Amino acid sequence: MNPTLNAIRAGITRGKIESRQMLTNSEDLGSTLVFTTIFIVVMVLMRGSTVPGTDFSLGTMTVPSVLGMSLVFSGVVGIAAGLSVDREDGTLLRAKAIPNGMRGYLVGRVVSSSAYAVGGLVLTLVPCLFLFDGLATGGLTSWLTLAWVLAVGLLATMPLGAIIGALMPSPRSMGLVMLPFSILTAVSGIFYPITALPEWVQGFSQIFPIYWLGLGMRSALLPDSMAAVEIGESWRHLETLGVLGIWAVIGYALAPVVLRRMARRESGSAVAARREKALQQVR
Template sequence: MSTTRASHKVSFGPSRTIRLGLRRIAFEVRAYFRQGDSVFFTFLFPVLFLFIFAVAFSSSTFGPPTDEVTAAGYYLPAMLAAGLLLSGTQLLAIDIAMERSDGTLKRLGGMPLSPVSYFIGKLGQVLVTGVFQAALLLVIAAVFFGVALPTDPERWLTFTWVFLLGAITCGVLGIALSALPRSGRSATAVVIPIVLVLQFISGVFIPFDTLPEWLQNFAGIFPLKWIAQGMRSVFLPEVFADAEPGGSWQHPETLIALLIWLVVGLILARLTFRWIRKDG
C-alpha cells in the first residue's frame, strides 16, 4: 500500500498538480461559505466595521478642506486591506491548524494529493472570496455612503496589483502561521491576537500618521502596513500622500516589501507544513 501511494505522489506532474489544485479551489470555496462563523469574522467583519466607522464619524471629515473625504471614504481602503489579512492570514492559519488537529490533513496526506495542489486550493479560496469581499465593500461604500470611486485607470491598475499580491502574500503567510498553534483548540487564541495587533499598528483602525514614529517604523516591517498604504493611494486624494512616511505613496517600496514577504512566506510554508505534526 505505501509503495503504491508513494508512486502516485512521485508521478505528479505540473499539469496534474494544477488540475487537482483547481478542483480544490471549488471545494474550499464551497466549504468556506458553509461555515457561518468564518464567513462572519473574515468575510463580513470588514463590512461591519465600515458601517460602524461611517456611522460613528458621520459628522466628521478627513483631509484639507479642498480635498476632504467622509469617514466612509477614509476607512474604505483600510477595510479592504483588513479583509485581505482576515481572509488570508487569519482564516488559513486557523483553518489549517484545525484540519491538522481533527485529522483532515492526515487523510488528505494519504490521498494522491500533493501539498502544492492543497496550497493552490487554499490560495484560490483567498482570491475568490477576497474578490467578492472587495466588491461588496466597494458597492456598499458607493451606494450607501456616496463614496466617489476612482475613475483613473492607473489607480485601478494599482488596486489590481496591490490586491492580488496582497491576497497571495497574506494567504501564504497564513499557511506558514498555521504551524505555530500546537492544536486546533489553541489556533484562535494564537492567531487572532497577532492579526489584531497588526491592524492597530498598520493604519487600519487608527490613522497611520497619528502613530508614534517608532511604531510606524515597526509596522513597516510587516506586510499589512504596505497593503493599507497601497489601498489608500487608490482611493484617497493625492494630497493625503503628504501624511505618509516619506511624503509619498511609496509604490516601489510597497511592491518590494510584499514580494519579500511572499518569498519569506513560501520558504516558511515549505519548511513547516506537514500533513501531521511531527510531535503528534
Template sequence: MNPVLHAAKLGVLRGWIEFKQMLKNPQEFGFNIIMTIVFLVVLYFQRNKTIEGNDMALAMFALPSLLGMLVVFGGFMGAATTLTFEREDGTLLRAKATPNGMVSYLISRIISVTTFSMVSVIMLLMPGLFLIKGLADTSWSGWLLLLLIFIIGILATLPWGAVVGSLVKSTASSFNLTMLPLGALTAISGIFYPITSLPDWLQVIGQIFPVYWLGLGMRAALLPETAVLAEIGESWRYFEMFGVLGIWTIAGFLIVPKILRRMARKESGSTMEKRKQEMMSRGY
C-alpha cells in the same frame, strides 16, 4: 497528463468547490456579512468627520484601509485556521497518503482562501462606493492597482498563515495566535486614522508588517492624489510598498514548504487519534 499537473488541476477544482460550499455555510458567510455591516456603520458615522489638516472625509480614508485589512485577515487567518482544522480532522493525513496529494491540497487552499478574501473585499467595497462620494470616480489604473495590491497582499500573508497553522496544536490556539496580533497591528497601522497621528516608534513598528502597506496601497488605488498629504512624507511610497510586501512574500514562500513538509512527516493515524483524545478530554 503529467501527474503533478493533474494534481494541480484537481486542487483548483477542489478549491472552487470548497469556496462555493463556504458561501452556502451560514456560519462562515454569516460572520462576513455581520462584519461588513459593522464596518459600514462605522464608515457612515465617519462620513462627515474630516482628517485634521485635510478636508478629506475620514470615511474616505478608512474604507480603502479597511479593504487592505480584510486582505490580511483573509490571507493570514484563512490559511491558519483552515490548515489547523483540517490537520485535526484527518484531511491533511489523507492528502499525505495520496500521490501528489499535498500539491493538490495546497493549491486548493490557495484558491479557496483567495476567492473568499475577494468576496469579503467586494462586499465592503460595493456599498462603500455608494456611501462615500468620490470613490466611484476611480480611474481604470486605480482599479488595476487595487487588483495588484490584492494579489500581492494574499501572497504576502497566506504563507505565514500556513506557517502558524502548521505549528500550533489546536484550532483555538490558531485563532488566538492570528486574531489577537492582527488586532494589535491594525491599531498601529493607520487603518482607522492616519498613522502620522501616532508616536514615531509606533509608526516604525507598524511599517514593518504588511497591514500598513496594504492599507496604503488600497488608498493609493482609490483616493484622489490630494489624499497623499495625510501620508508619511506626503508620498504613496510605491517603491517601499512593493519592497516590503515583496520581502514578506518571498520569505513566506521560502519558509512555508519546509515547515509544511516537516508537519506532514509528523502526521500519522496515531498522532491524529491522540489529538482527538485530548480534545475529548477538554470537552470539545
C-alpha cells in the same frame, strides 16, 4: 500525465468546490455579512469626522484601509485557521496518503482563500461606493492599482498564514494569532492616519504587511491629494511592492519547509490524540 500538473488540477477543482460551499453555507455567509456590516456601520459613524488638516471625511479614508486589513485577515488568519482545522480532523492525513496529495491540498486552499478574499473585498467595496463620497474609482489607474495590490497582498500573506497554521497546536489557539493581529491593526493607520502616531510606532508598523496593504488600497481608491497625510506625503508604490515582495519571498521560502515537517509528523495516532484532547476540553 505529469504528476505535478495532475495535483495542481485536482487542487484547483478542490478550491472551486470549497469556494462554492462557502457561498452556499448559511453560517459562513452569515458570519461574513455580520463582520462586513459592523465595519460599514463603524465607517458610516466616522463620516462626520475629517482627516486632521483637511476637509476630507475620515470615514471615506477608512474604507480602503479596512479593505487592506480584510485582505490580511483572509490571507493570514483564514489560511491558518483552515489548515489547523484540517490537520485536527484528519483531512491533511488523508491528503498525505495520496500521491502529491499535499500539493493538491495546498493549491485548493490557496484557490478557496483567494476567492474568499476577493469576495469579501467586493462585498465591502460595492455598498461603500454608494455610501461614501470621495472614493476615486472613476479611472482605469485606480482599478489597476487595486488589482496589483490585491495580487501582491495575497502572495505576501498566504504563505505566512500557512506557516502559522502549520505551527498552531490546535484551532483553539487562534487567540494567539488574533491578539497580535488586533495590535497591528491598531497601530497601522487603519482607522486613523498613521502620521498621528509616535515615530517609533510608525517605524514598527512599517515592518508588517498590514500597513502596506492599507496604504496600497488607499493609493488606489483615494484622491492623490490625500497622499499629503501619509508618511513622506507619498503613496510609496515602490516601497509597497518591495516590502510585500520581501514578505512573499520569505514566506515561500519557509512555508514548504515548515509544511513538510508538519506533514511528516502527521499520523493516525497523532490525529486520534488531538481529537481525544479536544473532547476532554469540551467535557
